[in-house]
Amino acid sequence: MDNIYKPELVEIKEIIDETPDIKTFRLQFKNPELQNSFKFKAGQFAEYSVFGEGECTFCIASSPTRPEYLECSFKLAGKTTSAMTKLNVGDTMGLRGPYGNSFPLEQMKGKNIVFIAGGIGLAPVRCIIWNVLDLRDQFKDITIICGARTVADLVYKNEIEDWKSMSGIKTVVSVDPGGETTDWKGEIGFVPTIVEKVSPSANNTIAILCGPPLMIRYTFPILEKFGFKEENIITTLENRMKCGLGKCGRCNIGSVYVCKDGPIFSYKELKTLPQEY
Amino acid sequence: MEELIISIDNLKEIARELFNNDCRVIGTTAENKFKVIDDPEQLILNPNSVPTGSSFKEFFFPKTEPLFFYKQNNSSIDLIDPVIDKSRIVVIGAKPCDAAALPIISKVFNWDYKDDLFNTRNDNSLIIGMSCHYNDEFCFCNDVGGSPENRKGSDVFLKPLADNYFKAASVTPKGEAFIKEYQKYFEKDLGKNKPLVRKEENPNHFDYDKVKTWLDNNFENKFWDTAGEMCLGCAQCAFVCPTCHCFDIVDEQNGSCAGRRAKNWDACQFSLFTKHASGHNPRDNQEKRYRQRISHKFKYYNDKFDEILCTGCGRCSRGCPVSLDILQIVEEINSLSQKSNAI
Amino acid sequence: MNELKQICKDALSEKKARFIIGYKEDKNKRIKPFIAKTPEDAEQLTFNHHAVNNLAVYLPRFKNNVEGKIGIVVKSCDLKAVTALIQENQIKRDDLFIIGVNCSGVVLDIAKEFNKDNTQIKCKYCQAKTPPYYDALADESKDFEMPDDDQAELMAKIDKMTSDERLEFWNAEFEKCIKCYACRQVCPMCYCEKCIVEKSEPQWIDTSSTARGNFSWNIIRAFHMAGRCIGCHECERACPMGIPLTLLTRKMGMVASSEFGYRHGMSLTEPTLIGTYSTSDKEDFIK
Numbered sequence: 001m002d003n004i005y006k007p008e009l010v011e012i013k014e015i016i017d018e019t020p021d022i023k024t025f026r027l028q029f030k031n032p033e034l035q036n037s038f039k040f041k042a043g044q045f046a047e048y049s050v051f052g053e054g055e056c057t058f059c060i061a062s063s064p065t066r067p068e069y070l071e072c073s074f075k076l077a078g079k080t081t082s083a084m085t086k087l088n089v090g091d092t093m094g095l096r097g098p099y100g101n102s103f104p105l106e107q108m109k110g111k112n113i114v115f116i117a118g119g120i121g122l123a124p125v126r127c128i129i130w131n132v133l134d135l136r137d138q139f140k141d142i143t144i145i146c147g148a149r150t151v152a153d154l155v156y157k158n159e160i161e162d163w164k165s166m167s168g169i170k171t172v173v174s175v176d177p178g179g180e181t182t183d184w185k186g187e188i189g190f191v192p193t194i195v196e197k198v199s200p201s202a203n204n205t206i207a208i209l210c211g212p213p214l215m216i217r218y219t220f221p222i223l224e225k226f227g228f229k230e231e232n233i234i235t236t237l238e239n240r241m242k243c244g245l246g247k248c249g250r251c252n253i254g255s256v257y258v259c260k261d262g263p264i265f266s267y268k269e270l271k272t273l274p275q276e277y
Numbered sequence: 278m279e280e281l282i283i284s285i286d287n288l289k290e291i292a293r294e295l296f297n298n299d300c301r302v303i304g305t306t307a308e309n310k311f312k313v314i315d316d317p318e319q320l321i322l323n324p325n326s327v328p329t330g331s332s333f334k335e336f337f338f339p340k341t342e343p344l345f346f347y348k349q350n351n352s353s354i355d356l357i358d359p360v361i362d363k364s365r366i367v368v369i370g371a372k373p374c375d376a377a378a379l380p381i382i383s384k385v386f387n388w389d390y391k392d393d394l395f396n397t398r399n400d401n402s403l404i405i406g407m408s409c410h411y412n413d414e415f416c417f418c419n420d421v422g423g424s425p426e427n428r429k430g431s432d433v434f435l436k437p438l439a440d441n442y443f444k445a446a447s448v449t450p451k452g453e454a455f456i457k458e459y460q461k462y463f464e465k466d467l468g469k470n471k472p473l474v475r476k477e478e479n480p481n482h483f484d485y486d487k488v489k490t491w492l493d494n495n496f497e498n499k500f501w502d503t504a505g506e507m508c509l510g511c512a513q514c515a516f517v518c519p520t521c522h523c524f525d526i527v528d529e530q531n532g533s534c535a536g537r538r539a540k541n542w543d544a545c546q547f548s549l550f551t552k553h554a555s556g557h558n559p560r561d562n563q564e565k566r567y568r569q570r571i572s573h574k575f576k577y578y579n580d581k582f583d584e585i586l587c588t589g590c591g592r593c594s595r596g597c598p599v600s601l602d603i604l605q606i607v608e609e610i611n612s613l614s615q616k617s618n619a620i
Numbered sequence: 621m622n623e624l625k626q627i628c629k630d631a632l633s634e635k636k637a638r639f640i641i642g643y644k645e646d647k648n649k650r651i652k653p654f655i656a657k658t659p660e661d662a663e664q665l666t667f668n669h670h671a672v673n674n675l676a677v678y679l680p681r682f683k684n685n686v687e688g689k690i691g692i693v694v695k696s697c698d699l700k701a702v703t704a705l706i707q708e709n710q711i712k713r714d715d716l717f718i719i720g721v722n723c724s725g726v727v728l729d730i731a732k733e734f735n736k737d738n739t740q741i742k743c744k745y746c747q748a749k750t751p752p753y754y755d756a757l758a759d760e761s762k763d764f765e766m767p768d769d770d771q772a773e774l775m776a777k778i779d780k781m782t783s784d785e786r787l788e789f790w791n792a793e794f795e796k797c798i799k800c801y802a803c804r805q806v807c808p809m810c811y812c813e814k815c816i817v818e819k820s821e822p823q824w825i826d827t828s829s830t831a832r833g834n835f836s837w838n839i840i841r842a843f844h845m846a847g848r849c850i851g852c853h854e855c856e857r858a859c860p861m862g863i864p865l866t867l868l869t870r871k872m873g874m875v876a877s878s879e880f881g882y883r884h885g886m887s888l889t890e891p892t893l894i895g896t897y898s899t900s901d902k903e904d905f906i907k
């Protein structure tokens with residue numbers, strides 16, 4: 001029997017405390033052959049599990065250009081994520097995947113890219129950022145706008161510093177008003193406001209947008225105002241999932257299964273779907 | 278092909294033989310419930326009976342089933358596949374609205390990824406369908422592409438004749454092989470037993486194409502504010518339904534080092550079904566959840582799999598604690614579609 | 621009937637109620653819950669032997685959402701649920717416009733005609749066919765033939781069982797459960813925003829429909845009904861698997877009444893059994 005619900009075993013190789021409630025796990029398959037044969041594309045997700053606690057959905061936060069390991073960044077939310085926070089390096093987890101569609105990497109080549117992320121939404125965006133940076137010469141100008149509620153809530157702090165120091169990349173980091181510390185040197189404001197301030201050019205540009213539903217909702221009109229075409233605004237959805245396989249029936253938006261037909265959608269595609277996300 | 282008939286007694290004999298050969302024989306008894314028949318004498322085939330309270334989907338897609346077991350020894354973990362009962366499942370006397378459900382849900386269990394838990398049971402099954410002579414205000418098989426004579430999903434199909442005989446015909450190669458296997462129980466039809474016919478034709482209630490077109494264009498419509506207003510958000514309707522197939526995945530510990538991951542029936546009418554971990558819920562009221570139920574059945578599934586996710590058996594309505602009647606809801610949509618045409 | 625329609629029409633047009641939760645008859649002559657929002661809607665309101673639903677189940681929905689009063693049509697037995705909800709601070713008496721109906725018994729099986737064998741057992745013991753309090757009252761109660769109380773016979777039988785036999789009896793019943801939660805959803809007293817079966821940290825009850833999961837679900841729900849069930853029989857009527865759920869809740873109600881002299885939903889001002897401690901409470905059940 002081919003058991004599509006049975007995960008493969010992975011081992012935690014490294015744990016990074018990103019924020020008080022977000023951690024990044026670096027994982028490796030217990031079976032080294034799988035580590036070599038496991039292929040995925042930026043934007044895809046997987047089902048991660050702690051045996052006896054449950055399974056949950058996270059995007060793969062590392063880049064496919066770095067196949068020696070897989071990373072996921074997760075925020076403490078409920079049963080499984082709280083069990084995950086109690087795990088240590090060397091512990092075993094389950095992983096099924098990769099599932100879903102991916103960012104349109106081919107379509108992005110030769111273009112300027114604006115990455116916009118809020119909170120834990122930077123996880124899937126980080127995957128595609130490194131993917132793009134590892135193939136740097138195939139893309140034009142790159143802008144990264146990321147925000148968090150407070151300074152403490154910013155994820156991937158070291159990598160943000162890396163991006164800032166790289167040439168040909170404009171990196172803007174912001175925290176919500178009230179979330180700044182006295183020595184905060186970045187921007188202060190909600191992500192949509194910062195996007196407005198940065199005012200990226202829509203010319204030959206693709207925008208990748210990921211974050212909480214409200215952030216996305218308020219950023220769309222701003223990008224449209226700057227002249228971005230609907231098909232050049234790409235976002236990801238996070239409908240609740242269980243199977244990731246188009247079976248369990250909970251992730252649908254109208255006739256679309258987000259786990260199979262998504263989670264990546266262009267704004268143009270989103271507009272054809274009922275407002276149920 | 279030769280026309281065959283079989284007596285109820287011989288059907289029971291087949292059931293007995295199957296039972297003795299470790300098959301799971303599913304049929305209805307005096308209680309009018311599908312169950313594993315261990316005493317063939319109790320088997321009842323009554324074309325006039327009301328559809329059973331629950332469908333027989335639980336024998337293919339159980340209310341709870343293990344996906345795998347895990348065992349932890351020190352730092353290593355073993356994952357053990359579940360043992361799926363591979364014994365043959367023979368359903369005797371399925372109504373057309375029951376039998377039709379299997380090929381319908383087989384599509385979702387098999388597009389792209391294949392669910393072998395369902396497939397193993399489905400592949401090892403044989404469905405003996407039977408014409409239906411029942412009809413009540415909740416039945417509407419003929420509005421959703423079925424009929425009381427519809428053979429979809431059946432491998433062998435029976436038509437009741439006088440004196441407890443049935444005309445038997447194979448529908449699929451599987452059914453043909455089955456009749457051959459048990460040919461000693463079948464007789465040639467000499468036309469002695471008159472066919473029993475249903476008293477009246479089933480009425481037509483709505484035009485599916487119109488309903489579908491209306492649903493295509495009316496995700497936002499004030500109709501939805503009242504359609505599901507009284508719905509209590511239980512899962513009676515989904516769990517008795519032959520075509521509902523949603524499930525949850527949960528882990529259960531059995532001691533500190535072992536346990537299982539299970540697949541359990543779940544339903545879109547539960548408020549937590551779509552609730553995100555952040556607390557955000559795209560379907561945050563019962564009206565939206567009811568819209569999902571109706572739209573999934575009569576639009577989304579059709580868009581995706583070219584099947585209506587409903588066989589018109591009427592179970593959901595017969596059992597609804599607040600008498601929400603899916604047929605009346607669809608009839609209302611039908612008349613709304615007529616109105617919007619008139620404008 | 622006309623009286624009920626008129627009362628509701630007037631209540632809506634005089635804005636005594638913002639809307640009225642009542643019953644209507646559909647085109648197949650089924651009686652079902654319905655919310656009348658306009659005086660015209662009130663034309664559809666009706667009441668008869670088939671008006672089984674305990675409409676109090678809808679009240680907690682409007683708990684935080686009241687502008688003007690909620691009208692509700694209640695039988696005497698349903699009023700107990702309304703009273704209990706008021707006692708448990710789920711709704712305020714002042715936020716309700718209660719339209720009492722004089723009841724002459726309701727059916728057990730909604731698909732069948734009303735007669736002696738198709739009458740709910742609770743009707744036999746209903747002491748007030750006119751609701752004890754209301755803001756308006758409709759219709760005349762008629763005498764009807766009382767059903768037999770088969771449940772009491774079964775209860776007596778179960779009482780005589782050994783605990784092993786009893787366990788076997790209930791295991792066989794609970795095995796049928798499919799965890800559809802219809803029993804919970806129809807129950808006016810099951811209003812928790814997060815039911816215990818949905819609490820996952822820790823996981824009190826297995827959500828799977830296994831023997832273990834079913835047993836803990838059904839027993840824990842019954843425990844949560846101790847001294848709270850008002851005996852409307854809706855859970856048992858709703859259960860698609862035919863599990864005799866009220867055997868448990870009725871028994872516990874009887875214990876609450878014999879041991880503590882308490883019956884829920886009988887007085888707007890009486891403190892609830894679960895919420896009070898009295899020095900005269902028996903403690904011999906703590907062993």
Ligand SMILES: Cc1cc2nc3c(=O)[nH]c(=O)nc-3n(C[C@H](O)[C@H](O)[C@H](O)COP(=O)(O)OP(=O)(O)OC[C@H]3O[C@@H](n4cnc5c(N)ncnc54)[C@H](O)[C@@H]3O)c2cc1C
Nearest residue numbers: 056057058059073074075077078079080081123238554818
């Ligand atoms: C495509 C996709 C990608 C994602 N990527 C990421 C990512 O990269 N990083 C990340 O951190 N998150 C991501 N998420 C979100 C993540 O899947 C959830 O946060 C995670 O599944 C929570 O799992 P849990 O077991 O800890 O929470 P659960 O315990 O399952 O639920 C958490 C909360 O949901 C509610 N809830 C859910 N079910 C119930 C129930 N039965 N009863 C009561 N309340 C309930 C409760 O409020 C509970 O606190 C992604 C989601 C999707 C769909």
Ligand code: SF4
Nearest residue numbers: 508509511513514597
């Ligand atoms: S339609 Fe009826 S059976 Fe279905 S969820 Fe609503 S109340 Fe329950």
Ligand code: SF4
Nearest residue numbers: 518587588590591593
């Ligand atoms: S939706 Fe209702 S009528 Fe349709 S198949 Fe399911 S139970 Fe039968």
Ligand code: SF4
Nearest residue numbers: 521522523544545573
């Ligand atoms: S109607 Fe609801 S429960 Fe049934 S299959 Fe569709 S989404 Fe699932």
Ligand code: SF4
Nearest residue numbers: 807849850852853855
């Ligand atoms: S437990 Fe049953 S009988 Fe008691 S109040 Fe709830 S629904 Fe009514």
Ligand code: SF4
Nearest residue numbers: 797798800801803859
């Ligand atoms: S209504 Fe019956 S089957 Fe459904 S959860 Fe309650 S006891 Fe179980």
Ligand code: FES
Nearest residue numbers: 244247248249259
């Ligand atoms: S997550 Fe199960 S169908 Fe999409």
